Amino acid sequence: MRRLVLLLCLLLVPVLSPGIPARADEFVPGTEDLPLMPGLTPVAGSSLVFDKPEGRIVEAQAKGNLTHDAVARFYVQTLPQLGWSAAGTNLWRREGERLKLEYRGPDGNLTVGFTLSPLPQ
Numbered sequence: 001m002r003r004l005v006l007l008l009c010l011l012l013v014p015v016l017s018p019g020i021p022a023r024a025d026e027f028v029p030g031t032e033d034l035p036l037m038p039g040l041t042p043v044a045g046s047s048l049v050f051d052k053p054e055g056r057i058v059e060a061q062a063k064g065n066l067t068h069d070a071v072a073r074f075y076v077q078t079l080p081q082l083g084w085s086a087a088g089t090n091l092w093r094r095e096g097e098r099l100k101l102e103y104r105g106p107d108g109n110l111t112v113g114f115t116l117s118p119l120p121q
Contacts, residue, residue, distance in 0.1 A: 030058040040064040055118030067107040
């Protein structure tokens with residue numbers, strides 16, 4: 001069910017969000033439900049995945065010739081459609097999980113860090 005909702009949301013993003021590149025065809029490494037923005041490429045060897053009884057922990061990085069604003073806008077518009085709620089600057093929460101986005105480097109040579117972890121209890 002989650003994958004069906006994800007697919008439908010990704011198909012609607014270009015229709016509802018002019019100026020954003022076409023739908024994401026890939027996912028952040030280590031996930032099956034967190035879209036990787038078109039134009040971002042996974043950084044080889046940067047992903048780390050742990051499955052714990054409390055939930056999964058995923059760390060990954062992706063790089064691209066994009067601006068911080070474009071990437072932030074993509075995720076601000078996409079993540080709520082996938083059930084994520086804003087929980088602070090570059091922080092999101094959904095169903096017991098927290099997602100943190102980190103931006104490093106200048107526009108045009110941007111690296112985005114994704115950290116997915118269980119919410120603290």
